[in-house]
Amino acid sequence: MSLRFTKMHGLGNDFVVFDAIRQRVDLDPATIRRLADRRFGIGCDQILLVEPPRLAGTDFHYRIFNADGSEVEQCGNGARCFARFVRDQGLSDRDEIPVGTAAGAIRLYLAPDGQVRVDMGPPELTPERIPFQADTSSPTYDLEVAGETLTIGAASMGNPHAVLLVEDVETAPVARLGPLIESHPRFPRRVNVGFMQILTPAHIRLRVHERGAGETLACGTGACAAVVSGRLRGLLDTRARVSLPGGDLMIEWRGLSQTVWMTGPAETVFQGEIDP
Numbered sequence: 571m572s573l574r575f576t577k578m579h580g581l582g583n584d585f586v587v588f589d590a591i592r593q594r595v596d597l598d599p600a601t602i603r604r605l606a607d608r609r610f611g612i613g614c615d616q617i618l619l620v621e622p623p624r625l626a627g628t629d630f631h632y633r634i635f636n637a638d639g640s641e642v643e644q645c646g647n648g649a650r651c652f653a654r655f656v657r658d659q660g661l662s663d664r665d666e667i668p669v670g671t672a673a674g675a676i677r678l679y680l681a682p683d684g685q686v687r688v689d690m691g692p693p694e695l696t697p698e699r700i701p702f703q704a705d706t707s708s709p710t711y712d713l714e715v716a717g718e719t720l721t722i723g724a725a726s727m728g729n730p731h732a733v734l735l736v737e738d739v740e741t742a743p744v745a746r747l748g749p750l751i752e753s754h755p756r757f758p759r760r761v762n763v764g765f766m767q768i769l770t771p772a773h774i775r776l777r778v779h780e781r782g783a784g785e786t787l788a789c790g791t792g793a794c795a796a797v798v799s800g801r802l803r804g805l806l807d808t809r810a811r812v813s814l815p816g817g818d819l820m821i822e823w824r825g826l827s828q829t830v831w832m833t834g835p836a837e838t839v840f841q842g843e844i845d846p
């Protein structure tokens with residue numbers, strides 16, 4: 571049985587998107603890993619499924635699977651691609667799209683210049699809800715990793731993130747520490763790991779080792795978590811430009827219990843058909 575798909579990306583964080591409204595899509599973890607494989611499959615960081623709504627007040631549901639086959643709660647770059655996909659495929663003509671995810675409902679806004687602005691909701695900072703093992707919520711935590719004590723920020727944007735401050739993202743130990751922190755026992759559902767360099771209070775550089783995908787060219791929820799962490803440490807303004815290897819996102823967060831806004835591009839690369 572062949573399935574139609576669209577290859578998309580948000581700043582080089584790439585996706586295979588399936589319309590699961592007009593075709594039946596049933597993918598098991600092994601199939602997801604094969605489709606995501608860059609040599610034996612189509613190749614992507616995440617697979618996105620666009621489904622009929624499940625939550626009241628939403629127009630669609632969208633599901634996210636990492637390249638390792640795991641289903642996850644949230645994906646910021648994927649959310650922007652989702653909005654572009656439903657518009658381009660004629661599934662929605664609305665400029666404001668409420669959508670359900672495993673992490674709850676979010677709202678997407680398609681701007682006339684092609685950028686997508688997303689209300690990602692407030693960050694979750696309570697340790698057990700991130701989830702992260704710690705007694706109380708704090709802007710930073712000590713984390714023992716391979717004999718070193720690292721200082722991390724921890725937050726959930728629907729999905730869990732750890733954020734480290736580094737002098738220079740170019741030389742940051744992303745490949746060495748990323749996988750060790752991803753599977754650290756204090757993060758029971760594993761974690762995405764951001765390495766943040768502060769250039770000015772309104773501009774950071776960021777590299778992200780993603781849970782279940784490895785280092786990607788950009789991570790939307792990682793950019794939101796980095797700005798939240800930088801602001802909780804008193805280092806960033808309300809609005810900051812986040813320069814990732816694949817390009818820039820604008821992130822805005824006014825403070826505790828306020829929503830995090832993310833603005834950035836979403837691109838279609840090609841469409842195809844595959845027998846999974």
Ligand SMILES: N[C@@H](CCC[C@H](N)C(=O)O)C(=O)O
Pocket residue numbers: 583615616634636642643644645646647648729730762780781782783786788789790791792
């Ligand atoms: N690339 C995404 C995040 C995708 C999910 C993440 N790897 C996880 O496991 O939580 C983004 O742009 O936010």
